[in-house]
Amino acid sequence: MSTPKDIQSTPRRFGRLWRFFQEVPLLGWLTGALAAVLAEQFVGLDLAHLVDLPKIPVLFGFENALKKPELIPGTVLYILMIYLAPTLLVGRLLQLPANRVAGFLARRWPVASVVFHLALLYAVLHIWSDINDYRVIVVKITLIAVMLTLSLNVINGYMGEFSCSHPGFMALGAYAGSVVTIVLFTNSSMYGPAVLPPAIGPYLFPVALFVGGCVAAVGALAVAIPSFRTRGDYLAIISLAFTFIVKSLIENLEIVGGPRGMRGQPDWSNLPVVFVCTVVCVAVINNFVRSTHGLALNAVRDNEMAAEAMTINTQRTKMIAFLFSAFWAGVAGVLFAHVLRYVNPGTFGLQQLAEVLAMMYFGGLNSIYGSIVGAVSINLMSEMLRPLEIWKWILIPLLLILVMIFRPTGLIAFRDFDPVRLIQPKGKERSKLEA
Amino acid sequence: MKKVFVVSVLLLASLVMVTAAVAQKAVTLKIGINAEITGDIPKVGEATKFAAQMWLEDVNKAGGIEVGGKKYKVELAIEDNESKAESAAKAATKLITVDDVIAIVGPQASKQAVPAGEVCNNYKTPMITGWSTNPNTTKDRPYVFRACFLDDFQGPALSIFAKGEYKFTKAAVLYDVASDYPKGLAEFFKKDWEKKNGPGSVVAYESFTTKDTDFSSQLTKIINSGAEFLFTPQYYNEVPLIVQQAKQLGWKKPILGSDSWASDELVKLCGKDCNGFFFVSHYASAGAKGATKEFIDRYKSKFGYVPDDVAALTWDAIGLIGQAIKNAGTITGDVKKDREAVRKALANTKNFPGITGTISFPPGSGDPIKCANIVKINDKGEFEFYKTACP
Numbered sequence: 075m076s077t078p079k080d081i082q083s084t085p086r087r088f089g090r091l092w093r094f095f096q097e098v099p100l101l102g103w104l105t106g107a108l109a110a111v112l113a114e115q116f117v118g119l120d121l122a123h124l125v126d127l128p129k130i131p132v133l134f135g136f137e138n139a140l141k142k143p144e145l146i147p148g149t150v151l152y153i154l155m156i157y158l159a160p161t162l163l164v165g166r167l168l169q170l171p172a173n174r175v176a177g178f179l180a181r182r183w184p185v186a187s188v189v190f191h192l193a194l195l196y197a198v199l200h201i202w203s204d205i206n207d208y209r210v211i212v213v214k215i216t217l218i219a220v221m222l223t224l225s226l227n228v229i230n231g232y233m234g235e236f237s238c239s240h241p242g243f244m245a246l247g248a249y250a251g252s253v254v255t256i257v258l259f260t261n262s263s264m265y266g267p268a269v270l271p272p273a274i275g276p277y278l279f280p281v282a283l284f285v286g287g288c289v290a291a292v293g294a295l296a297v298a299i300p301s302f303r304t305r306g307d308y309l310a311i312i313s314l315a316f317t318f319i320v321k322s323l324i325e326n327l328e329i330v331g332g333p334r335g336m337r338g339q340p341d342w343s344n345l346p347v348v349f350v351c352t353v354v355c356v357a358v359i360n361n362f363v364r365s366t367h368g369l370a371l372n373a374v375r376d377n378e379m380a381a382e383a384m385t386i387n388t389q390r391t392k393m394i395a396f397l398f399s400a401f402w403a404g405v406a407g408v409l410f411a412h413v414l415r416y417v418n419p420g421t422f423g424l425q426q427l428a429e430v431l432a433m434m435y436f437g438g439l440n441s442i443y444g445s446i447v448g449a450v451s452i453n454l455m456s457e458m459l460r461p462l463e464i465w466k467w468i469l470i471p472l473l474l475i476l477v478m479i480f481r482p483t484g485l486i487a488f489r490d491f492d493p494v495r496l497i498q499p500k501g502k503e504r505s506k507l508e509a
Numbered sequence: 510m511k512k513v514f515v516v517s518v519l520l521l522a523s524l525v526m527v528t529a530a531v532a533q534k535a536v537t538l539k540i541g542i543n544a545e546i547t548g549d550i551p552k553v554g555e556a557t558k559f560a561a562q563m564w565l566e567d568v569n570k571a572g573g574i575e576v577g578g579k580k581y582k583v584e585l586a587i588e589d590n591e592s593k594a595e596s597a598a599k600a601a602t603k604l605i606t607v608d609d610v611i612a613i614v615g616p617q618a619s620k621q622a623v624p625a626g627e628v629c630n631n632y633k634t635p636m637i638t639g640w641s642t643n644p645n646t647t648k649d650r651p652y653v654f655r656a657c658f659l660d661d662f663q664g665p666a667l668s669i670f671a672k673g674e675y676k677f678t679k680a681a682v683l684y685d686v687a688s689d690y691p692k693g694l695a696e697f698f699k700k701d702w703e704k705k706n707g708p709g710s711v712v713a714y715e716s717f718t719t720k721d722t723d724f725s726s727q728l729t730k731i732i733n734s735g736a737e738f739l740f741t742p743q744y745y746n747e748v749p750l751i752v753q754q755a756k757q758l759g760w761k762k763p764i765l766g767s768d769s770w771a772s773d774e775l776v777k778l779c780g781k782d783c784n785g786f787f788f789v790s791h792y793a794s795a796g797a798k799g800a801t802k803e804f805i806d807r808y809k810s811k812f813g814y815v816p817d818d819v820a821a822l823t824w825d826a827i828g829l830i831g832q833a834i835k836n837a838g839t840i841t842g843d844v845k846k847d848r849e850a851v852r853k854a855l856a857n858t859k860n861f862p863g864i865t866g867t868i869s870f871p872p873g874s875g876d877p878i879k880c881a882n883i884v885k886i887n888d889k890g891e892f893e894f895y896k897t898a899c900p
Contacts, residue, residue: 129607132603132607137603137607206606206607207602207605207606207632208599208602208603208606208607211598211599211602212599215595215599321687322687322718325686325687325688326686326687332689332692333687333688333689333692334619334643334645334689334692334693335620335623335643335645335689337623337627337645410595413595413598414594414595414598414624414627415624415627416594416623416624416627416645418594418620418623418689419687420594420620420689421593421594421595421620425548425549425593456591457599460588460589460591460596460600461589463546463547463589464546464547464551466547466589467547
């Protein structure tokens with residue numbers, strides 16, 4: 075017999091469990107995750123053999139378990155023992171020192187504290203993906219998707235326009251960046267020998283990223299100017315047209331390979347580069363949207379006429395938002411081209427648009443957290459469910475529909491992202507900090 | 510507390526169970542399949558999968574592949590690349606680093622095959638694509654091969670046929686400027702035709718953009734140009750529209766096509782309008798003989814439809830891999846060494862009796878030497894083998 079008391083106690087029991095961990099700061103969790111990936115590095119393979127897995131499960135076991143259900147218990151055990159247990163244990167055990175360190179850093183050098191957290195995060199990612207190159211490419215593509223989603227969120231979320239031009243921006247960036255690196259630093263059949271010595275290439279890769287971003291931003295003028303006059307559906311159509319124009323343009327430009335695409339980009343989009351770009355992108359976009367410009371964007375979204383009356387220069391605001399957003403999409407495009415080392419205009423079509431829109435709306439409008447969560451979850455899900463083949467395209471859209479029904483603005487919408495607050499210590503140390 | 514106890518007992522029990530289930534494992538050879546199972550061209554992925562599974566059945570019936578006097582069991586690792594370039598690269602990386610495959614078949618479309626070829630070449634894993642005709646796929650990549658002939662080969666094959674069969678001198682071309690494959694073919698054909706018949710012998714060279722459905726202005730120009738035949742290297746879903754509109758506008762001359770015509774969908778969509786036209790193909794289902802016929806009959810009885818060229822080329826591609834494994838000498842169990850041996854054997858393939866023609870790889874190239882088949886769409890709407898053309 076279940077009594078009402080029993081029903082009530084279930085959430086409370088979870089609550090108690092959570093209370094046990096609630097004073098663990100971000101630093102503690104990161105250390106825990108580091109312990110987990112280190113454990114995998116050293117004993118992962120032995121443990122996998124012990125639970126009868128042929129290898130370390132690369133993406134949390136989904137890649138095998140969906141095809142061979144008999145591996146599910148082993149996979150679950152593995153996940154519990156390698157990821158969950160060390161993270162929770164180390165995180166909880168180090169709660170006190172982690173809080174002290176976080177508190178100390180937050181009081182003395184907040185900047186150093188941020189850098190320290192990022193370094194830890196990178197270490198976790200690096201060690202985790204060190205196990206297998208498949209993880210590296212998944213992480214790289216996912217981080218690029220984060221940048222892309224975030225930049226789209228500036229227009230579609232913060233400014234409230236519906237822009238469909240992101241594949242176009244990305245294509246412009248990808249091609250411009252590829253031309254820079256191929257012409258300057260590689261001996262290619264298309265453009266002849268390298269202009270500059272290839273050895274200095276990796277140090278000048280940021281130049282290629284910048285050029286890619288700028289070309290995309292210049293292209294964005296074509297969408298920004300009509301956006302002064304149109305809104306809503308009309309802007310969506312104009313921006314969609316922009317995507318098609320860019321695609322046709324590249325298809326007809328024989329000098330960049332036409333529809334056959336462009337091959338031979340140097341292999342410079344490695345994990346540290348992509349990670350640093352993503353961090354810079356998140357930081358810059360976050361600062362932008364929390365600045366006066368970003369607040370002006372929200373004002374334009376909520377009521378353009380009122381914003382104008384409040385002395386906001388709406389045209390300038392829109393122009394800045396479009397150029398800014400396109401710049402980051404362009405940078406993401408350059409990175410993308412150098413991960414695949416091949417670009418093809420067919421890649422930047424409607425499918426790409428649908429994907430980035432799905433990631434943004436899934437994650438949440440007007441929110442940095444949302445873009446990160448959306449891009450990471452859609453990318454990982456689509457990777458993990460790959461063995462399901464056609465069923466994957468039923469499951470993921472179904473999830474999207476559910477999210478749209480129960481959280482129409484996305485999972486984590488309209489949330490402020492404050493990195494300084496995020497890395498603060500918890501419990502006693504926080505009250506010390508606030509005092 | 511009780512719950513914690515129950516959970517830990519369950520965990521322990523399952524741990525004991527799985528450790529007990531550890532069994533002795535023999536060395537198996539894994540072949541990766543990187544196919545377009547979802548996305549724009551699911552039929553291509555399906556045909557790839559089916560052909561590979563049929564091949565696997567044969568191999569397993571024979572008890573595996575015999576290498577150096579020892580039989581090895583073969584497994585397929587099938588990955589869906591969603592018809593996306595980045596997914597194809599991811600799938601190839603996964604097949605190589607997670608599944609430890611000895612060789613990979615696919616991806617089939619060039620958009621996916623070029624980046625996947627990059628990955629395979631970097632990891633020194635032999636890859637063979639059945640269908641991709643972009644020169645970039647195999648260029649400067651010693652580990653990447655293909656089972657089909659190249660686009661630049663189809664142009665000359667067709668011009669030899671049109672010249673030899675009909676003594677034509679004036680050609681018209683209608684192609685999709687936005688798509689890699691038709692555009693390349695149109696260019697190669699134009700170059701070859703003008704070389705043989707003098708400049709200006711391509712009297713109409715008209716283009717459109719992907720997903721256009723109205724070709725009347727281009728077709729009117731072509732009809733007025735006095736061309737003796739029309740060459741349109743389009744995909745099977747576009748050809749019926751072109752043919753039907755041309756006929757409505759009064760075109761009565763032959764229309765020639767490329768291997769992208771080769772799908773049963775073409776006849777379904779076209780009805781009787783396409784009968785009597787020719788195209789270059791890797792293989793023809795009607796009028797096939799010997800091993801080709803056997804393959805077609807088996808495929809048809811197993812999956813319920815006549816296999817298209819993707820299935821046939823996949824069959825040859827995976828057959829080439831199988832033969833290369835056989836000729837590799839020994840299987841060491843060290844997958845890196847085995848891949849190297851398989852690549853060497855594959856590159857040395859001479860006169861492999863494929864169902865799409867006899868295949869050899871010239872030294873230092875992954876592009877095979879083979880003849881093109883000219884196929885006629887006969888009065889029953891079947892693809893009938895007409896003759897071979899060897900430029």
